[in-house]
Amino acid sequence: MAWGADPPLALPTPLSLAISAALLPLLPLLPLLPLLPLLPLLLLAAGAASAQTSASVTLSSDYRWRGESLSDGRAAPQLVINYDSAAGWYAGAQLAGVRPRERDDAQLIAYAGLARRLASGWSWEAGASATAYRRDHAGDYQEGFVGLAGERFSARLYLAPRYLGRELRTAYIELNGFHPLQDGLKLIAHLGLLQPLSQGAGEQQRSNADLRLGVEATLGDASLQLAWLARTRKQQRPSSAAPSYAAPAYAAPTYAAPSYTNDPAPNALVLSLSYSF
Secondary structure (H helix, E strand, C coil): CCCCCCCCCCCCCHHHHHHHHHHHHHHHHHHHHHHCCHHHHHHHHHCHHHCEEEEEEEEECCCEECCEECCCCCCEEEEEEEEECCCCEEEEEEEEEECHHHCCEEEEEEEEEEEEECCCCCEEEEEEEEEEECCCHHHCEEEEEEEEECCCEEEEEEEECCHHHCCCCEEEEEEEEEEECCCCEEEEEEEEEEEECCCCCCCCCCCEEEEEEEEEEEECCEEEEEEEEEECCCCCCCCCCCCCCCCCCCCCCCCCCCCCCCCCCCEEEEEEEEEEC
């Protein structure tokens, strides 16, 4: 192209219009950006010259986290920004629309860590994450994690000293894997287990498992995923009990069970559309 020449007019494609529409609900999350102190510190330490930055936007029919619906069973957008340095340091954040107690809110998960490759081809990592909500900060909490990853398999162990802002220590271990098929298709699998390491005040806690099985199709920078999600059913709780961020015997957000009396949707079929740029 010659200097001074006008660039060709780029018309919006259906995919770009869909991505733009998915980003609109994320605009209220912008005030959460000051909660990302770890990201600029790592950028300065690693040096921007060797940095690799990536981002993706996802629209899911139901935003589920560790088996729990944080969007009240409704469609929700997520925006992920990630930074990787040549030295192995990485940092990033995920912004997501959530709906606790039948009102719209926003969730921010900021993370940072160090990953190194082993001679065997596997890699290890260690880091920390912080989860915060825009309106109600009673459920804010932090976790440290360590992990091991191969070509098609990864495992992570998370430790939280005050899970969901409560006097409750927990450990969460997750196993993730995929198997490529053909024509951009692959099978995906996830298994997670949340294990309380202490007991919350006045509540009896027990371990809880969640499972994800699905298929993902990739076409260029876009991907479409259809997955079946399941988790352990919660024990019943008296309807007169006061709401909290943790249901009995699970220590997870109560977003998916506003009545606090039973567990109406432990399983779900979730469709997600993602675009990376």
